[in-house]
Amino acid sequence: xxxxxxxxxxxxxxxxxxxxxxxxxxxxxxxxxxxxxxxxxxxxxxxxxxxxxxxxxxxxxxxxxxxxxxxxxxxxxxxxxxxxxxxxxxxxxxxxxxxxxxxxxxxxxxxxxxxxxxxxxxxxxxxxxxxxxxxxxxxxxxxxxxxxxxxxxxxxxxxxxxxxxxxxxxxxxxxxxxxxxxxxxxxxxxxxxxxxxxxxxxxxxxxxxxxxxxxxxxxxxxxxxxxxxxxxxxxxxxxxxxxxxxxxxxxxxxxxxxxxxxxxxxxxxxxxxxxxxxxxxxxxxxxxxxxxxxxx
Amino acid sequence: xxxxxxxxxxxxxxxxxxxxxxxxxxxxxxxxxxxxxxxxxxxxxxxxxxxxxxxxxxxxxxxxxxxxxxxxxxxxxxxxxxxxxxxxxxxxxxxxxxxxxxxxxxxxxxxxxxxxxxxxxxxxxxxxxxxxxxxxxxxxxxxxxxxxxxxxxxxxxxxxxxxxxxxxxxxxxxxxxxxxxxxxxxxxxxxxxxxxxxxxxxxxxxxxxxxxxxxxxxxxxxxxxxxxxxxxxxxxxxxxxxxxxxxxxxxxxxxxxxxxxxxxxxxxxxxxxxxxxxxxxxxxxxxxxxxxxxxxxxxxxxxxxxxxxxxxxxxxxxxxxxxxxxxxxxxxxxxxxxxxxxxxxxxxxxxxxxxxxxxxxxxxxxxxxxxxxxxxxxxxxxxxxxxxxxxxxxxxxxxxxxxxxxxxxxxxxxxxxxxxxxxxxxxxxxxxxxxxxxxxxxxxxxxxxxxxxxxxxxxxxxxxxxxxxxxxxxxxxxxxxxxxxxxxxxxxxxxxxxxxxxxxxxxxxxxxxxxxxxxxxxxxxxxxxxxxxxxxxxxxxxxxxxxxxxxxxxxxxxxxxxxxxxxxxxxxxxxxxxxxxxxxxxxxxxxxxxxxxxxxx
Numbered sequence: 001x002x003x004x005x006x007x008x009x010x011x012x013x014x015x016x017x018x019x020x021x022x023x024x025x026x027x028x029x030x031x032x033x034x035x036x037x038x039x040x041x042x043x044x045x046x047x048x049x050x051x052x053x054x055x056x057x058x059x060x061x062x063x064x065x066x067x068x069x070x071x072x073x074x075x076x077x078x079x080x081x082x083x084x085x086x087x088x089x090x091x092x093x094x095x096x097x098x099x100x101x102x103x104x105x106x107x108x109x110x111x112x113x114x115x116x117x118x119x120x121x122x123x124x125x126x127x128x129x130x131x132x133x134x135x136x137x138x139x140x141x142x143x144x145x146x147x148x149x150x151x152x153x154x155x156x157x158x159x160x161x162x163x164x165x166x167x168x169x170x171x172x173x174x175x176x177x178x179x180x181x182x183x184x185x186x187x188x189x190x191x192x193x194x195x196x197x198x199x200x201x202x203x204x205x206x207x208x209x210x211x212x213x214x215x216x217x218x219x220x221x222x223x224x225x226x227x228x229x230x231x232x233x234x235x236x237x238x239x240x241x242x243x244x245x246x247x248x249x250x251x252x253x254x255x256x257x258x259x260x261x262x263x264x265x266x267x268x269x270x271x272x273x274x275x276x277x278x279x280x281x282x283x284x285x286x287x288x289x290x291x292x293x294x295x296x
Numbered sequence: 297x298x299x300x301x302x303x304x305x306x307x308x309x310x311x312x313x314x315x316x317x318x319x320x321x322x323x324x325x326x327x328x329x330x331x332x333x334x335x336x337x338x339x340x341x342x343x344x345x346x347x348x349x350x351x352x353x354x355x356x357x358x359x360x361x362x363x364x365x366x367x368x369x370x371x372x373x374x375x376x377x378x379x380x381x382x383x384x385x386x387x388x389x390x391x392x393x394x395x396x397x398x399x400x401x402x403x404x405x406x407x408x409x410x411x412x413x414x415x416x417x418x419x420x421x422x423x424x425x426x427x428x429x430x431x432x433x434x435x436x437x438x439x440x441x442x443x444x445x446x447x448x449x450x451x452x453x454x455x456x457x458x459x460x461x462x463x464x465x466x467x468x469x470x471x472x473x474x475x476x477x478x479x480x481x482x483x484x485x486x487x488x489x490x491x492x493x494x495x496x497x498x499x500x501x502x503x504x505x506x507x508x509x510x511x512x513x514x515x516x517x518x519x520x521x522x523x524x525x526x527x528x529x530x531x532x533x534x535x536x537x538x539x540x541x542x543x544x545x546x547x548x549x550x551x552x553x554x555x556x557x558x559x560x561x562x563x564x565x566x567x568x569x570x571x572x573x574x575x576x577x578x579x580x581x582x583x584x585x586x587x588x589x590x591x592x593x594x595x596x597x598x599x600x601x602x603x604x605x606x607x608x609x610x611x612x613x614x615x616x617x618x619x620x621x622x623x624x625x626x627x628x629x630x631x632x633x634x635x636x637x638x639x640x641x642x643x644x645x646x647x648x649x650x651x652x653x654x655x656x657x658x659x660x661x662x663x664x665x666x667x668x669x670x671x672x673x674x675x676x677x678x679x680x681x682x683x684x685x686x687x688x689x690x691x692x693x694x695x696x697x698x699x700x701x702x703x704x705x706x707x708x709x710x711x712x713x714x715x716x717x718x719x720x721x722x723x724x725x726x727x728x729x730x731x732x733x734x735x736x737x738x739x740x741x742x743x744x745x746x747x748x749x750x751x752x753x754x755x756x757x758x759x760x761x762x763x764x765x766x767x768x769x770x771x772x773x774x775x776x777x778x779x780x781x782x783x784x785x786x787x788x789x790x791x792x793x794x795x796x797x798x799x800x801x802x803x804x805x806x807x808x809x810x811x812x813x814x815x816x817x818x819x820x821x822x823x824x825x826x827x828x829x830x831x832x833x834x835x836x837x838x839x840x841x842x843x844x845x846x847x848x849x850x851x852x853x854x855x856x857x858x859x860x861x862x863x864x865x866x867x868x869x870x871x872x873x874x875x876x877x878x879x880x881x882x883x884x885x886x887x888x889x890x891x892x893x894x895x896x897x
Contacts, residue, residue: 061890065868066414069406074416078393082412083799085443086882090490120490120789121728150728153784154521181786183519211502255495295491 091117092295097248099291101264106135108287116148123148125158141165144175155180162193169233171195185209200228201241217250217258230271235279237271250293258293323366325373325453325471326540328548329638338375338455339366342383346371346396348418348440349389353449353477355536355543360479362449363390363440369541370473370565371438371452378433379459384426386418393417396426397441397829398454399603400587400847403428405867408829410441413868413886417442433458434587435561435605437473444482446876447567451475455561456587463764464583464607466559470550474573474600474621474630476535476566485530486877493786494523496530498627499650513655520732522821524653526785527746529822529877530568532628537569537621544631549638550619552612558634559583560608564600567876570823570850571600571621572748575634576645578617581609582756586846588832589764596753599624599745601825603848603874616640624746624823626650651747653821659734659854722780722794729789729796730782734819740855741837746823758857759837761844767834769862770841773813777804781851781873781883783820789881790820790873796882803886804871806863810889814859818851824878825850828887829869833859848874863889 062068066075097112110131116123125148130141146160155178162173177191190204207221225242248262267284268276276283324330325338339346346365353362353369365371376382388394395417397409407428411417418424433456440450453471478485488495500523501507507514507524517524542548552558560580564571574580574597582593584607592609600606600621616635623629626647633641722733744755783790795801806812814833816826827848834843836858843860851857872884 061866065405065866065888066416070416075412078412078416080412080799081393081417082410083797083801086796086798086880086884088486088490088881090487092491120787150787153728153731154786181521183521185518185521211500213502213504214498214500255498 338373369449467556469559527625537630539632598756601850657853762839790883
């Protein structure tokens, strides 16, 4: 059957550019491109056309020239691939922090990871943050499931839901945020959250990678959180709530694996700070961290 | 079917010194200690059969899976004759569709080999016979136009001998196919590139690797979120650079006798690498570009974009020379040897310092040094042209005026940066896929290529190329189409006029035999080798009357290149960046050429 199509093809080859092609379908150059009526007119310079057009009516040519040779149905599927295969789906899983923290008592840990899958413009984006200690397990974790939509060369608008898992204090939020790369290579992740209890909170996080060598990396990072109302069950007041600043120095063993050590300072702010003090809790802490960063 | 001419005795002796193991998957022409390709070691004749199949491919003792033509990487050397007919039957033994595009050939569109555009493609288990008249001579190549098959081995050289005497005389010739290879899964590589800019760049700016840039430039790059060390998408060690399928360690060797005129037919068949080619100690006389003879130019080095071919004449006299093709990012190089006997070697030069992008590559160079647009622009009869009152043709934006960049700022530090991410200067939509619009692109056909400005020796520039034959079509182009090469380095998106190829993409439409000016403006920070199928275009480089004809042209960052095209081949043709992954990402357009309604004779 291939042989047959080749024979047909050769027949058609002989016929092109002859006026035997498929019917015109009203597509006479959507972009109006009326060239000079006769390219040979008005030029004194010698002109040698290397292909001589036959007495062909261009309206006899189909929009897709190959249809005239191989047939429209044969070409249709291949054409779909030719035009359509440039929207690639890619993916990433990045565990940006998986670390233990210094301190008294049971060993503290925290994790920060994200995963996405999708096209250049639209992705499904998951974010996970968690912390806990080895005695009691996770005591404060959250998962966000977002639709990430590119709105400019560097930033995505991310909308979706956030679920907090805290013993007895679970919350579900609507999340709207911006994530991307700001000038001077500052990675920014910001969001506003509206919980099912009607609470509005926000956070913004900025991180910058300082390469000391091709392998030695320093990553300063700062995060500021705010709340529009006080949330007594979370010992959080209204206004600015927490400031976290840290720096992690990593060694890039491979482009995807980077163990690190660092320091992290967290400070409760404003009313939140007073609430913490009233509860005889630490309103601030400085801890050493050690962990691993890796990417799939 | 694949009846290779037996190896010469000399080559066989060389093979017996340890290369026999390689012989089974390399065609004779590509085997080391080759006496040359002249008249031997090739597929010729009225009926040629090519079989595409998956085979193991070994480099440095390591085995990978390749898509091969007749079992080898590169595939067999095709030797055709001008004035004859080519009849090539391709059998697909893959489990996916395949195709062969005859790169640089002037032929009927339906034989051009782009699946979905010129023909349906070749299904698994099927055969397809290409048949076309051979209307040209010179150095060409052929490769898959399906998916990502070319990066994994589906490429091979093609020589077309002239009907009459060859205008390029030589005593011996060697085909030099430059390519790149990765043992990583190519889809995985592309995914890594999509995960974020610069995954494979192992020489990023760091505190201990200071950049040779002034503070203002560095601040500008950082503000723009542009990495001045982003020269190639992928480099060594992930890529291994090959000469005729041989790694540097395998050291492909071509033989010569002292004093002979040796013709090197150099083809860049790499999918991701632009090469800087040189043979230390041996001047290179460029005698042909993209297959067609040019007035001989002697240089010491030249940059070769993907899909370009150059014929070089060398007259070696020493026992051995190293042939070096350095990746444009200088992370690695392909190395081979020219020698009077197998086993001889010359010193291999070390990798040179990596190039760094400058403000000039951003298309915002205010200084007066470098190559002005003068000669080409002055000789360029813009006057008679219609700057785009028709749909599809765009006016040249004022900022693109080549003279604007060269008025008055002689040597002073850059003033306040122009709004280079200002999209209002272009009339196509710019979304997330366009991270930059060059505010002051200049004509860089007088530049040797990224990183080669300051070499102590002669490096070829496009402006030096002059066609041996006078240009046949001297008509002044009546229309100018400005085509922007666009992208987003961080998101790894590549496009033309801000749009990746899709069913909604409007093609470029030309009337048969229309004379049109194409201005390619590079709004990205990478060099893009742009290839138009089925045609020659003239590079407007000031060599009036002898503008060089090419099928592939490198457009340097921050520059524009003007091309004159006689749209003399009716049909649908592909026009794309020949960095294969860029094409795969959609940096491609269709050119539709139709006879004018009612035009006769």
